[in-house]
Amino acid sequence: MKRPLRLRLVLRDLGAGAAFGAMAVSGQLPLWVLGVFLLSLVLALCDVRLVARHSRLSALLLVIAAVLLGLRLTSGAMNAVVAACAFAGLISAQRMLSTPDAPADGQTHLTGLLMVAGGAALSGDMTYALCLIAFGVLASLSLALGVVEAAVPDGEPVPVRSVLLPLSGGLTFAVAGAMAFFILFPRLNWAMVGPRSAPGFGAVSSAGFSDTVRLGGAGTIKSNPRVVLRATLTPDPGREELDAYWVGRTYDTFDGQEWTNVVGALRTERQITLRPASDTLLHQRVELLPAYGGRTLVALESPSRLGNAVALTPTGTRASTVQLHGGGEVRFTITAPAYTYEAYSLPPDAKAVTASGLRSEERDQLLALPEHLDPRVAQMAAQVLNGEKEPLAAARKLVSHLQRDYAYTLEQGGPQEDPLADFLFVRKAGHCEHFATALTVLLRTQGISARLATGFFGGARMDGGYLVRAGDAHAWTHVFVPGRGFVTVDATPPSHRTSQGSVLLEKLLALYEAVEGRWRQSVVDYSFRDQFELASKLVRPPRRPAEATSTSSRLPPARAWVTAAVVAFLVWRLGRIVARWPRRALRLEATRFLDRVDAQLARAQVQRLEGESLEDLTPRLAREGHPLALALTPLTRRYLEARFGGRALREGEAEHLLGTLRRALEAEAARRTAEPTGQAGPTARAS
Amino acid sequence: MERLAAQLGRAVQGKPVEVQRVVTCVVAGGHLLLEDMPGVGKTTLAEALARACALSFSRIQFTADLLPADILGAQVFHSQTATFSFRPGPLFRQLVLADELNRAPPRTQSALLEGMAQGQVSLDGETHPLPSPFTVVATQNPVDFSGTYPLPDSQLDRFLVRLSLGHPAPDVEARLLTTRGAASPLASVEAVTGPEELASLRDFAAEVKLDASVAEYVVRLARATREHGDLERGASTRAVLALGSAARAQALWEGRDFVTPGDVRTMLVPCWAHRVLLRSAVQGVSARDEAAHLVEELSRKVAAPR
Numbered sequence: 001m002k003r004p005l006r007l008r009l010v011l012r013d014l015g016a017g018a019a020f021g022a023m024a025v026s027g028q029l030p031l032w033v034l035g036v037f038l039l040s041l042v043l044a045l046c047d048v049r050l051v052a053r054h055s056r057l058s059a060l061l062l063v064i065a066a067v068l069l070g071l072r073l074t075s076g077a078m079n080a081v082v083a084a085c086a087f088a089g090l091i092s093a094q095r096m097l098s099t100p101d102a103p104a105d106g107q108t109h110l111t112g113l114l115m116v117a118g119g120a121a122l123s124g125d126m127t128y129a130l131c132l133i134a135f136g137v138l139a140s141l142s143l144a145l146g147v148v149e150a151a152v153p154d155g156e157p158v159p160v161r162s163v164l165l166p167l168s169g170g171l172t173f174a175v176a177g178a179m180a181f182f183i184l185f186p187r188l189n190w191a192m193v194g195p196r197s198a199p200g201f202g203a204v205s206s207a208g209f210s211d212t213v214r215l216g217g218a219g220t221i222k223s224n225p226r227v228v229l230r231a232t233l234t235p236d237p238g239r240e241e242l243d244a245y246w247v248g249r250t251y252d253t254f255d256g257q258e259w260t261n262v263v264g265a266l267r268t269e270r271q272i273t274l275r276p277a278s279d280t281l282l283h284q285r286v287e288l289l290p291a292y293g294g295r296t297l298v299a300l301e302s303p304s305r306l307g308n309a310v311a312l313t314p315t316g317t318r319a320s321t322v323q324l325h326g327g328g329e330v331r332f333t334i335t336a337p338a339y340t341y342e343a344y345s346l347p348p349d350a351k352a353v354t355a356s357g358l359r360s361e362e363r364d365q366l367l368a369l370p371e372h373l374d375p376r377v378a379q380m381a382a383q384v385l386n387g388e389k390e391p392l393a394a395a396r397k398l399v400s401h402l403q404r405d406y407a408y409t410l411e412q413g414g415p416q417e418d419p420l421a422d423f424l425f426v427r428k429a430g431h432c433e434h435f436a437t438a439l440t441v442l443l444r445t446q447g448i449s450a451r452l453a454t455g456f457f458g459g460a461r462m463d464g465g466y467l468v469r470a471g472d473a474h475a476w477t478h479v480f481v482p483g484r485g486f487v488t489v490d491a492t493p494p495s496h497r498t499s500q501g502s503v504l505l506e507k508l509l510a511l512y513e514a515v516e517g518r519w520r521q522s523v524v525d526y527s528f529r530d531q532f533e534l535a536s537k538l539v540r541p542p543r544r545p546a547e548a549t550s551t552s553s554r555l556p557p558a559r560a561w562v563t564a565a566v567v568a569f570l571v572w573r574l575g576r577i578v579a580r581w582p583r584r585a586l587r588l589e590a591t592r593f594l595d596r597v598d599a600q601l602a603r604a605q606v607q608r609l610e611g612e613s614l615e616d617l618t619p620r621l622a623r624e625g626h627p628l629a630l631a632l633t634p635l636t637r638r639y640l641e642a643r644f645g646g647r648a649l650r651e652g653e654a655e656h657l658l659g660t661l662r663r664a665l666e667a668e669a670a671r672r673t674a675e676p677t678g679q680a681g682p683t684a685r686a687s
Numbered sequence: 688m689e690r691l692a693a694q695l696g697r698a699v700q701g702k703p704v705e706v707q708r709v710v711t712c713v714v715a716g717g718h719l720l721l722e723d724m725p726g727v728g729k730t731t732l733a734e735a736l737a738r739a740c741a742l743s744f745s746r747i748q749f750t751a752d753l754l755p756a757d758i759l760g761a762q763v764f765h766s767q768t769a770t771f772s773f774r775p776g777p778l779f780r781q782l783v784l785a786d787e788l789n790r791a792p793p794r795t796q797s798a799l800l801e802g803m804a805q806g807q808v809s810l811d812g813e814t815h816p817l818p819s820p821f822t823v824v825a826t827q828n829p830v831d832f833s834g835t836y837p838l839p840d841s842q843l844d845r846f847l848v849r850l851s852l853g854h855p856a857p858d859v860e861a862r863l864l865t866t867r868g869a870a871s872p873l874a875s876v877e878a879v880t881g882p883e884e885l886a887s888l889r890d891f892a893a894e895v896k897l898d899a900s901v902a903e904y905v906v907r908l909a910r911a912t913r914e915h916g917d918l919e920r921g922a923s924t925r926a927v928l929a930l931g932s933a934a935r936a937q938a939l940w941e942g943r944d945f946v947t948p949g950d951v952r953t954m955l956v957p958c959w960a961h962r963v964l965l966r967s968a969v970q971g972v973s974a975r976d977e978a979a980h981l982v983e984e985l986s987r988k989v990a991a992p993r
């Protein structure tokens with residue numbers, strides 16, 4: 001059997017890998033499937049075909065996996081689509097590792113196709129599209145190489161370079177054509193590319209708001225650079241770093257371990273007004289990304305109105321109502337991976353507004369202390385404040401004390417009986433929740449009303465809007481100042497308020513997010529309306545005065561004609577190139593055949609005149625009565641026909657002719673070695 | 688074509704290659720220039736061609752006092768009807784042998800030239816179409832130049848092929864002596880084809896396929912002659928076209944319906960050697976050989992398509 005071309009197998013396996021990647025980016029596949037496939041891929045790339053030796057065993061394992069997945073499916077632990085995708089991945093892995101013959105190749109490509117289809121059902125991410133393109137290109141190259149390989153006879157080298165070069169050109173055209181098709185073809189379905197993804201690979205819901213804030217929770221969140229929120233502000237502050245507080249909710253009840261709210265769900269509306277305001281408000285158009293993973297609306301401090309929410313669910317977009325909860329928290333009523341909504345906030349220097357959004361029981365709760373509060377806390381507060389009663393001044397004193405004597409750390413001291421006392425008197429180090437809790441409780445011990453607020457701090461400039469990352473999650477304190485309402489006071493050292501991921505990673509992610517945003521906008525959300533707008537933009541000049549439209553002719557402007565002409569020209573050139581392609585390929589084949597004939601003749605040391613072509617050589621040999629002429633004549637004729645007469649060599653014909661020539665050359669060589677002895681006789685006799 | 692060649696071979700013995708070129712030239716629809724010593728069978732060849740193809744034939748002996756009217760014809764006054772009518776000259780034949788073409792004055796030569804190029808004759812403001820097919824076989828003596836008017840280059844360019852027969856091989860000459868006797872060699876030539884068949888043969892030749900790469904090869908050859916240091920003037924565009932049609936006819940001769948680079952090389956010297964102009968001012972046989980040598984050298988230097 002012929003040894004398969006290594007490059008083709010590598011391309012095939014990489015193609016399958018890309019197809020698997022198309023599913024894996026959704027982040028929904030079980031980890032063990034991921035592991036099994038990656039291991040198989042690595043083995044296959046190293047040309048270790050395990051299944052070739054243990055095909056029965058692998059089939060048994062597949063059956064076991066199928067049963068396992070089936071059980072998970074029936075128990076409801078797994079989605080049917082995910083189970084099918086996982087199984088397709090396993091089959092593909094098994095096929096990759098089996099003996100690389102034609103059926104295995106076909107099955108690998110087929111499972112690749114299945115996996116890509118599965119990936120489409122799981123996510124519509126940009127990474128999915130990249131995987132899809134990678135699969136298409138790799139699998140096409142591999143298949144084409146397979147066809148060429150089958151046509152090349154045993155022992156002959158496969159002309160990889162000459163195949164791949166035109167093929168790459170063709171693939172480029174194909175990908176470009178697919179894009180053109182995507183842009184120009186009328187969209188029949190708004191959700192054509194696929195559903196809006198569930199949280200993507202690596203986008204584990206990280207910044208979710210729970211009903212409680214528990215001290216001693218994990219602090220690794222600070223280094224997570226995933227973008228959770230994208231907002232456009234009007235008026236645009238225009239700063240590089242916004243460094244603003246995005247409040248999600250506040251807590252008023254602390255029991256020594258965790259913060260909760262006394263009040264539950266209040267009312268459900270399209271729009272919730274927290275603080276009525278007549279001032280010019282800061283408008284925010286916010287998009288919550290899948291990495292956010294929560295249902296709480298966030299807005300810049302201090303939010304006035306929130307609403308007009310749209311949930312981006314896997315089946316499409318839906319308007320969502322919002323629900324007001326205790327602590328000023330506003331939640332979506334629909335669960336979806338991503339949302340968009342609008343919010344209005346009071347500008348930072350807004351005039352005092354009474355806390356009218358607050359209920360009486362909430363207001364009472366602002367001074368409540370945990371039952372078993374360490375007495376040292378109150379002592380410490382009294383000592384630091386030293387009789388200061390003005391709420392803001394007291395808060396500032398405490399803040400400077402905390403920032404001076406306490407260190408910021410993300411390390412956890414493990415579960416504590418009293419985390420606050422541990423922070424204040426033992427470890428003297430903690431993260432934002434510790435600082436904020438300490439400040440709030442210290443203030444309350446001195447009779448100053450305060451509460452804990454959680455949300456995000458930061459906002460990095462991107463494309464005219466601002467990005468907030470999961471690592472920007474933060475907690476701070478609201479101090480109630482009579483006559484002014486709640487004032488934000490942050491006890492956390494300023495350098496530790498925003499996310500602390502590595503700069504390079506953040507830069508890369510920002511770039512990715514920018515591209516991904518473009519992708520969402522121009523691919524996932526690309527609709528018939530966008531097509532229409534694109535077409536009308538092309539046809540209509542952008543800034544035509546309104547009154548001119550009525551008088552001007554209805555003919556499209558010159559720009560449209562030029563565009564049409566350019567497109568027509570390109571299509572025509574393309575058609576010319578494509579039309580010439582097959583003929584050129586045939587000629588090349590005949591020329592290759594000639595090269596091989598020439599090589600054989602040169603090996604056999606057939607004498608040729610300078611610059612003498614095969615066409616001239618054959619009649620000369622025929623005239624000289626050379627025995628080779630007999631074999632060369634039909635061969636030369638066929639070559640000329642194939643090269644100049646447009647009658648291509650049939651499959652296997654070249655090999656047949658070459659074989660005849662080889663035998664003739666061998667016979668000729670045998671005759672020549674026999675000849676000198678025959679000639680030696682008469683010469684010897686003559687001498 | 689082969690039958691035609693066989694008939695011609697009967698008349699002109701021992702010259703298979705030259706005979707084949709003549710047939711190729713006729714099939715390609717071109718005019719033929721035979722350049723050779725007297726007495727090697729030029730006239731015989733032309734007459735045999737006319738007979739074998741059953742073409743109407745006339746022979747014009749070109750002399751220094753030959754006038755255009757002598758070959759084209761003239762308006763003749765009829766006294767009874769008091770009108771002029773056109774009396775066609777000897778040129779109005781399907782095959783015209785212009786013997787010793789270079790002895791006629793340029794005026795006469797150019798009258799012939801128009802007929803060859805246009806297939807028609809203009810006389811007193813009237814055009815008279817020449818018969819079809821119309822082929823001129825001209826001969827000239829390359830040695831004896833006294834009292835001749837060398838053909839202008841433009842006129843040479845109108846001959847598709849120039850050939851020289853040369854002396855027959857000694858054994859052929861000996862056979863001629865023994866076998867021929869008194870009988871004319873033309874007596875044995877039979878008509879194997881007619882004008883119609885010749886015309887369809889020409890159509891066939893015109894339809895022979897010329898691959899783009901071969902066409903490019905021809906053009907590259909032409910460029911090589913134009914850029915050659917020893918050549919005053921290279922091959923013209925007409926020369927390129929002529930080589931194309933000659934190569935087509937050659938392919939047909941070989942029994943193919945497509946042209947190979949070999950066909951081009953075969954017809955290269957007969958087609959182009961008389962169309963290029965050497966820088967050195969030699970004339971006659973040596974110039975002819977020199978040009979043929981240069982052109983042939985080019986065919987080896989210019990890479991043929993593979």
